[in-house]
Amino acid sequence: MLNPAQAISKTTDEVDVDVIILSxxxxxxxxxxxxxxxxxxxxxxxxxxxxxxxxxxxLAQLEAFLRAVPEARLQKLSRNSGVAGGRNIxxxxxRARYIVALDSDAIFADNNTLAHAVKQLDEHPxxxxxxxxxxxxxxxRNDDTSWDYPAGRTPDQGFLTTRFxxxxxxxxxxxxxxxxxxxxxxxxxxxxxxxxxxxxxxxxRIAYVPEVAIRHKVSxxxxxxxxxxxxxxxxxxxxxxxxxxxxxxxxxAVAAAAFIVKGWRNGIARQAIRAIRASITMCRAxxxxxxxxxxxxxxxxxxxxxxxCEPNRRESVVRKFRRQxxxxxxxx
Numbered sequence: 001m002l003n004p005a006q007a008i009s010k011t012t013d014e015v016d017v018d019v020i021i022l023s024x025x026x027x028x029x030x031x032x033x034x035x036x037x038x039x040x041x042x043x044x045x046x047x048x049x050x051x052x053x054x055x056x057x058x059l060a061q062l063e064a065f066l067r068a069v070p071e072a073r074l075q076k077l078s079r080n081s082g083v084a085g086g087r088n089i090x091x092x093x094x095r096a097r098y099i100v101a102l103d104s105d106a107i108f109a110d111n112n113t114l115a116h117a118v119k120q121l122d123e124h125p126x127x128x129x130x131x132x133x134x135x136x137x138x139x140x141r142n143d144d145t146s147w148d149y150p151a152g153r154t155p156d157q158g159f160l161t162t163r164f165x166x167x168x169x170x171x172x173x174x175x176x177x178x179x180x181x182x183x184x185x186x187x188x189x190x191x192x193x194x195x196x197x198x199x200x201x202x203x204x205r206i207a208y209v210p211e212v213a214i215r216h217k218v219s220x221x222x223x224x225x226x227x228x229x230x231x232x233x234x235x236x237x238x239x240x241x242x243x244x245x246x247x248x249x250x251x252x253a254v255a256a257a258a259f260i261v262k263g264w265r266n267g268i269a270r271q272a273i274r275a276i277r278a279s280i281t282m283c284r285a286x287x288x289x290x291x292x293x294x295x296x297x298x299x300x301x302x303x304x305x306x307x308x309c310e311p312n313r314r315e316s317v318v319r320k321f322r323r324q325x326x327x328x329x330x331x332x
Contacts, residue, residue, distance in 0.1 A: 016044045016118050017170070018094030020101050022086040023051040027058040029105040029217060031065050036107035038069055042115035047072040048093040052080040082187035083166065091173070091181065099176060102214065103167040109135065109213035116212045117170040128175040128204030129196065131164030133213035143167075143216050149208065150310050161208050162309045163196045168214035175199050183244075185282055189230065190237035197245060201302045231268050235259045235275035240282040246295035 019037040023030045030049075037047045049072060051059055059076065066072050073093055081089065091099050098121055100114060108114065113132075120130055133155055134146040142155040146165050153159055169192075179198040182191050196206055238259070242252060256276045263272030298306075 014044055015046050015094070015096040017046075017098040017100050017114055018091065018096040018173075019045055019047045019114070020087060020090035020094075020099060021047065021049050021104055022083065022090065023049055023054060023062060023104055024080060025054045025058050026104055027054070027061045030062060032107055033102055033104050034065070034069060034072060037102065037114075038071070039111050040108060040114040041111045043118050045071060045114060046094050046096060048090045049074045050081075050086045050090040050093075051076045052086055053077055082184065084182035084186045084188070084191040085184040087191075088181045088184060091176065095173075097173050098170055099173050100170045101166065101168070103216065105217040106134075106167055106214045107137070109133075109215055113212055113214070117209075120207075120209055120212065121170060121172060124207070126205055127172070127207055128199040128202065129164050129169060129171045129206045130212065131161065131206065131208045132168035132170075133208075133210040134165055134167050135213055135215045137215040137217040140215075143218055145218055146216060153208075156210055158207060158209050158211075160309060161206050162200065162306050163193050164206060164208070166192045167216050168212075170212075171199075172204070175202055175204055178202060185240070185285070186237050187233065189233035190241055194237075194241050194244070197298065197302070197306070198296065200305060201296075201298055203301070205305070229271075231263065231266075232271045232275045232278075235263075235272050236279045236282065239276065239279035240286070243279070243283045244286060244296050245298060 019040075021030065021033050021037070034047055034049065037045065047069065049062075049066070051062065051074060053076075054062070063074065066074055075089060075093060077086075077089070080086075087101060098118060100117060102108070117130060117132070121127055134143045135141065136143045146167055147155065148163065148165060149159075149161060153161075176195075176199070179195070179202065181195075183194050186194060200206065239252060239256060242255060247255075256279075259272045259276065260269060263269035
């Protein structure tokens with residue numbers, strides 16, 4: 001049971017890490033995630049929860065639980081602000097030097113996970129972020145549905161990379177704030193990679209660290225319901241982000257055509273077409289925004305680092321189209 005006497009000091013400067021959790025219904029899972037954060041040892045932490053307009057009864061249950069968690073803070077929103085917006089709000093609620101994001105359907109692998117993450121970032125000042133190992137909560141094995149690293153990499157070995165997985169990661173706050181946090185236009189899907197590229201552009205690096213792990217409650221069927229909007233966000237955000245980082249118009253056209261082929265192959269071509277139209281609107285809005293640089297210019301050093309970490313990232317047109325004829329993974 002929770003013990004109020006275990007409360008950490010409320011003095012901001014004494015907190016090592018802010019744990020951010022987004023809540024949207026799924027109250028039992030969210031409570032388990034918060035409990036997991038509360039149980040962390042060997043580190044001074046704060047737990048920052050943003051509720052994205054949960055149903056009234058779920059929100060009431062969450063609030064009742066949080067009365068016994070003195071190091072937790074809850075901010076209630078009147079609408080769903082998306083993953084990017086929600087994480088920005090949660091991060092702004094704290095000032096600890098490290099931000100650890102935990103999905104509401106995940107828990108830390110053990111009670112020393114946060115301490116290990118803090119130690120890694122303390123000992124490696126060149127890192128702006130680390131990605132955690134993500135295990136399947138039910139099987140204990142690596143969560144293949146959350147593995148988004150280049151071919152040839154394995155979950156058991158650490159390596160430098162260009163990204164982290166959203167379900168569990170740690171970020172150095174100073175770099176996060178220096179690059180302007182998440183791009184809230186993305187709402188959902190692809191927001192981590194956009195942020196990572198901008199943080200890499202400061203000269204810092206990202207590492208996958210398997211010693212720091214979470215357990216993710218992946219559905220037993222491993223089903224992703226692409227037809228319910230996920231493919232739309234995947235296509236829209238991919239094209240917008242590519243444009244933002246100065247991808248040429250011919251390559252963008254190829255990518256758009258490839259997504260249409262993928263959508264047609266999986267019976268959701270309308271999503272792809274609608275997403276491409278939406279991405280054009282986003283790109284125009286980005287051009288008209290007050291961003292310091294349009295497009296966002298990645299340094300030569302950053303581009304070389306990305307290419308070294310992902311040597312197969314730039315596919316030929318033929319290979320790109322050939323890959324689109326495969327089915328979407330775990331389609332529902």
